Amino acid sequence: MSEQGKIQMTGISYSSVTAGYKSLRVLDDVNLELDRGFNVLLGPNGCGKTTLFRCGCGILQPNEGTVLVDGQNPYEEPSVKREVSYLPHRPVLNTELTVRQNLRFWGKVQNLPTEDVSDRIAQLADRFDFRELLDRNAGELSRGQSQRASIGQALLPDPSVLFLDEATTGLDPMIAQDIRSYLDQLGNTRTVIYSTHDLNEADDLAERLLIMRDGQLVFDGSIEEVRDRAFERPTIGFEAVDTDAARQALENQGYETEIEDSYVVVTKRPETEMSELVTRLARDGINVREVKMMENSVQSLYNNIESSYE
Numbered sequence: 001m002s003e004q005g006k007i008q009m010t011g012i013s014y015s016s017v018t019a020g021y022k023s024l025r026v027l028d029d030v031n032l033e034l035d036r037g038f039n040v041l042l043g044p045n046g047c048g049k050t051t052l053f054r055c056g057c058g059i060l061q062p063n064e065g066t067v068l069v070d071g072q073n074p075y076e077e078p079s080v081k082r083e084v085s086y087l088p089h090r091p092v093l094n095t096e097l098t099v100r101q102n103l104r105f106w107g108k109v110q111n112l113p114t115e116d117v118s119d120r121i122a123q124l125a126d127r128f129d130f131r132e133l134l135d136r137n138a139g140e141l142s143r144g145q146s147q148r149a150s151i152g153q154a155l156l157p158d159p160s161v162l163f164l165d166e167a168t169t170g171l172d173p174m175i176a177q178d179i180r181s182y183l184d185q186l187g188n189t190r191t192v193i194y195s196t197h198d199l200n201e202a203d204d205l206a207e208r209l210l211i212m213r214d215g216q217l218v219f220d221g222s223i224e225e226v227r228d229r230a231f232e233r234p235t236i237g238f239e240a241v242d243t244d245a246a247r248q249a250l251e252n253q254g255y256e257t258e259i260e261d262s263y264v265v266v267t268k269r270p271e272t273e274m275s276e277l278v279t280r281l282a283r284d285g286i287n288v289r290e291v292k293m294m295e296n297s298v299q300s301l302y303n304n305i306e307s308s309y310e
């Protein structure tokens with residue numbers, strides 16, 4: 001099937017899912033319904049993102065609750081597992097085989113018709129730019145090359161749901177940007193759940209944002225909702241010649257601040273007018289280059305949620 005051709009209803013749902021490892025309870029009553037689109041999952045190390053993925057792709061059975069893929073339970077109807085692919089953070093290619101052999105082997109594991117697999121490999125190699133790597137040994141590839149081929153492998157069965165665990169972590173910024181541009185379109189035709197620790201990347205890619213904490217979903221909303229959240233938001237940002245001095249001066253005046261890009265941001269809506277703040281800074285000898293209202297970002301929302309747990 002062509003990459004563009006997959007437009008039937010796709011999705012995954014978690015209903016009251018509790019899951020973990022032996023006596024360790026990780027997911028705690030998770031409810032989530034995801035349809036087509038690019039969903040970004042954020043959360044601190046160990047909060048349960050990978051465990052959520054494992055339950056979703058049929059590797060880890062929930063202790064309680066149900067996961068449904070396109071309306072079917074993968075533990076009762078194993079053929080539906082083919083509709084879900086999971087690209088773990090750790091490398092997946094067998095380093096003893098070429099990229100083509102890896103993908104062919106994966107086609108066999110997934111029970112795909114052999115005659116379709118070669119065409120599909122060629123399509124994916126063009127789409128993710130690894131045609132010239134097909135006959136290279138997977139053990140010789142750089143992480144960026146290996147990641148492109150691994151994404152191709154994950155897409156080989158043409159899944160409707162795709163879990164990507166930190167797909168760009170550890171890549172240099174140019175390669176990471178390349179991979180992002182390949183991934184960006186996938187949400188048009190399937191349900192993508194993409195975990196990352198990079199808040200700027202989340203801001204760029206997310207259509208819907210999910211934030212986990214201690215095995216629970218603590219935020220679930222569209223990127224528009226993130227931007228519209230008017231409460232607790234950073235409000236005014238100052239770009240000064242001396243950022244540290246500007247921050248110190250604002251804190252001396254009792255404001256809470258944080259640094260975002262090159263701006264010192266006043267994190268609680270100040271009672272004082274913006275012009276009065278600039279005047280006060282000038283009085284303290286702070287040379288302000290630019291003042292702007294800060295847009296609500298994934299970073300500000302995430303920081304607010306995290307600070308509420310401190």
Ligand SMILES: Nc1ncnc2c1ncn2[C@@H]1O[C@H](COP(=O)(O)OP(=O)(O)OP(=O)(O)O)[C@@H](O)[C@H]1O
Pocket residue numbers: 021024026043044045046047048049050051052
């Ligand atoms: N196979 C396992 N056996 C036992 N405990 C595990 C196993 N895998 C994960 N855990 C534990 O489950 C908890 C959640 O881990 P998980 O990998 O889901 O977190 P994560 O949010 O993906 O973390 P990270 O951001 O570091 O990848 C952690 O306490 C972890 O130690």
